[in-house]
Amino acid sequence: MSSDQATQHGSLENLLPPSWKAQITTWLAEDTPSFDYAGFVVGDHPRTATLWGKSAGVIAGVPFFTEIFKQCGCTVEWHAAEGSYIDRPKDGPGKTKVATVTGPARGLLLAERVGLNLLARCSGIATASRNMVQSLRKAGYEGILAGTRKTTPGFRIVEKYGMLVGGADQHRMDLSSMIMLKDNHVWSRGSITEAVQAAKMVGGFALKIEVEVQSEAEADEAIEAGADIVMLDNFTGEGVKIAAKSLREKWKGKRQFLIEVSGGLREDNVFDYANNDIDIISTSSIHQGTSYVDFSLKIDPGQATKAA
Structure with a gap:
């Protein structure tokens, strides 16, 4: 919002x-x-x-x-x-x-x-x-720009508040706001499918599940398992465009999901990644080192x- x-x-x-x-x-x-x-x-x-x-x-x-x-x-x-x-x-x-x-x-x-x-x-x-x-809107991007949870301990509420005043989405406020399964969660559990299943068991209907993926194949597994959001992490700009388009076409009419891109995005390189097959661009650059x-x-x- x-x-x-x-x-x-x-x-x-x-x-x-x-x-x-x-x-x-x-x-x-x-x-x-x-x-x-x-x-x-x-x-x-x-x-x-x-x-x-x-x-x-x-x-x-x-x-x-x-x-x-x-x-x-x-x-x-x-x-x-x-x-x-x-x-x-x-x-x-x-x-x-x-x-x-x-x-x-x-x-x-x-x-x-x-x-x-x-x-x-x-x-x-x-x-x-x-x-x-404003830069993304001028470039034609229609999706969401979101901050991350890489905030200052004890000062998060102010930093998240500043994002909202500036017109960016605050992403998840804390670990209780959404179930995000990153690489360490997946490795610890054994597989993306097992991790998503375990998350569904405790999260119920109210919490979305997001899975960080390193490849299109991992994104397919996450979507098949029932993830609400897949995060394409540390892809190249061209790799994001190819993977996002492919996922949209492959799962059209079969699954509903959002695609997020993250990993080292800044105002000087975000345009390499921004395209309207991506729902969410998340970055720490709007609150770290500003x-x-x-x-x-x-x-x-x-x-x-x-x-x-």
């Missing part, structure tokens, strides 16, 4: 589980595990700060940023919507006013680094996701008073 489709039904914030706010508490605890010495210096006088966007990109992570500051006694007023694209102005200060944050000086500075780090990272993922989705969107938070000048 793209961010545009999601917002037709409500904010993406409504996807977040009850535990997400507790996760933010742990991030704040990590950054201030004992005394806030610098907070003592500035005190709790009310202050206003401006969140500036200093580089071009998609804004993502609004609910997380807002909650970080809320837990530090501050409020955030957004001037740019989540999912909107900000560009660095050619005239003026060379930065864009994104939000106004108010609260005690100590609270603003307690939340500052955690909030900026999160917003920069989430926005970078959303920007990379949108760029690749550029950050640069933000800064500055307490408005002229507010300094001696701390109590």
Whole structure:
């Protein structure tokens, strides 16, 4: 589901589980595990700060940023919507006013680094996701671009959220979301057929089964066994096109399945693989090693008073 489709039904914030706010508490605890010495210096006088966007990109992570500051006694007023694209102005200060944050000086500075780090990272993922989705659409690809589970431990919910804001599919959220049988599962079980049968026995009707395959013959075995999705892993671009077309023709009217392609796909080589016999292109390049969107938070000048 793209961010545009999601917002037709409500904010993406409504996807977040009850535990997400507790996760933010742990991030704040990590950054201030004992005394806030610098907070003592500035005190709790009310202050206003401006969140500036200093580089071009998609804004993502609004609910997380807002909650970080809320837990530090501050409020955030957004001037740019989540999912909107900000560009660095050619005239003026060379930065864009994104939000106004108010609260005690100590609270603003307690939340500052955690909030900026999160917003920069989430926005970078959303920007990379949108760029690749748009590039694929311009090339005529009609299928799904999905992220992978190669996410940062403890930060997955933010990275998956950024993908959705950028218009990419988040693929499976975790090991419980779908049964994916990779090469190690198959080797450990003995065969693709045995692995799929075992997965069906415990997964029931509610969970899809995906099988990673290294050849067209393995894909045939997976489809015959009842896999819902076959992943053509580490094929060449030409090999993907040949295998996908052959599988479509061979199983037409016999089995329903989706074809996914994965393995080292990036914006500079994805077009070698993209064709409309492929339902899903999955990649880690939209969330691993992506550029950050640069933000800064500055307490408005002229507010300094001696701390109590």
